[in-house]
Amino acid sequence: MNTRIAEFLRARRVEGRDDGPCMVLDLNIVRQNYDTFAKALPDTRVFYAVKANPAPEVLDLLARLGSCFDTASVVEIEQVLATGCSPDRVSFGNTIKKERDIARAFALGIRLFAVDCEAEVEKIARAAPGSKVFCRILCDGAGAEWPLSRKFGCVPEMAGAVLEHAHRLGLVAYGVSFHVGSQQRNPRMWDGALKASAAIFRDLAEKGVHLQMVNLGGGFPTKYLKDVPAVRNYGQTIFRSLRKHFGNRIPETIIEPGRGMVGNAGVIEAEVVLISKMSADDTVKWVYLDIGKFNGLAETMDEMIRYPIRTPFDGDELEPCVLAGPTCDSVDVLYEKEPYMLPVSLEIGARVLIEGTGAYTTTYSAVGFNGFPPLKSYVI
Numbered sequence: 001m002n003t004r005i006a007e008f009l010r011a012r013r014v015e016g017r018d019d020g021p022c023m024v025l026d027l028n029i030v031r032q033n034y035d036t037f038a039k040a041l042p043d044t045r046v047f048y049a050v051k052a053n054p055a056p057e058v059l060d061l062l063a064r065l066g067s068c069f070d071t072a073s074v075v076e077i078e079q080v081l082a083t084g085c086s087p088d089r090v091s092f093g094n095t096i097k098k099e100r101d102i103a104r105a106f107a108l109g110i111r112l113f114a115v116d117c118e119a120e121v122e123k124i125a126r127a128a129p130g131s132k133v134f135c136r137i138l139c140d141g142a143g144a145e146w147p148l149s150r151k152f153g154c155v156p157e158m159a160g161a162v163l164e165h166a167h168r169l170g171l172v173a174y175g176v177s178f179h180v181g182s183q184q185r186n187p188r189m190w191d192g193a194l195k196a197s198a199a200i201f202r203d204l205a206e207k208g209v210h211l212q213m214v215n216l217g218g219g220f221p222t223k224y225l226k227d228v229p230a231v232r233n234y235g236q237t238i239f240r241s242l243r244k245h246f247g248n249r250i251p252e253t254i255i256e257p258g259r260g261m262v263g264n265a266g267v268i269e270a271e272v273v274l275i276s277k278m279s280a281d282d283t284v285k286w287v288y289l290d291i292g293k294f295n296g297l298a299e300t301m302d303e304m305i306r307y308p309i310r311t312p313f314d315g316d317e318l319e320p321c322v323l324a325g326p327t328c329d330s331v332d333v334l335y336e337k338e339p340y341m342l343p344v345s346l347e348i349g350a351r352v353l354i355e356g357t358g359a360y361t362t363t364y365s366a367v368g369f370n371g372f373p374p375l376k377s378y379v380i
Ligand SMILES: *Cc1c(COP(=O)(O)O)cnc(C)c1O
Pocket: 049, 051, 052, 070, 093, 094, 148, 179, 181, 182, 183, 217, 218, 219, 220, 256, 257, 258, 259, 260
């Protein structure tokens, strides 16, 4: 357990401020993660995916360390610019943008945009003339625990036409992007998308359009219950694929880590509200926490992300439990299809620590469903 976070939580309890669940994020770990990415992919620029955790302290730190930022909305762009970071370090990476938001981003100085179809290219040509665009290609997301693939991107065969259209309309056809799926535990999953990207580069070069950049996206995992390969391993495997498909003409590359940058820096403290059985001969207990799908743990949807949970009774005998949140909505169940093993001795009122919760928790929390306040967040 992270001793800085443990000490913070202890002080919070001593001072009687421990009412309700909270997420505590250690900036030292974010700094280490940034350094690890910079070392593992030394010729690649880091564009932190702001949506993973837009806490001002996180953005300030990353801006100071030299990171660039991948944003999805005008509000995220403004949050990044509030750090003092210049707009040439920011991409508008959402492929689904209102034309007036593109215009506002352009007015704020943003010149790098994602597209995945000709209609989006036309909006950018009108609202952000002369900007650089990269085209997102579909990626099947196999091997990822949280899919980010199906909704965005065009088939690689269409990307050439989209980028050519951009070129014709006076934009800079800058490159290709993809996302191999979030929490991608297989570093070899970048290979297929890099192969497709290299083919797009070659096709367009024949038509006199010279792409420069491959955006390798996010997908770098956080360790939850299962082990994950080291970032170094991702760096080496991706570099080998770049070599294989681009030869000695390796393009400029960027990565967009979100989860891998902040996931392991955060811990949620929650409380056991109730432990019960639904019938005398029930084989599983129900354990209800004061946090659930609606106040921070949305990524337990379909039981996709399984967080490590520590209790004061670790080491005791375990039994299978259904783990649920506190709201009066029956979808607010975290783990049921595959029950969660918890100590037999776990008690009502016990505090539990949910690890690896620095990414995709605070902002996934409802503003007050059922009167439960949004997840509190502290950055230390
Ligand atoms: C969400 C997102 C990311 C971050 O993905 P992680 O798996 O959290 O690293 C990166 N790029 C884009 C375009 C995204 O939408």
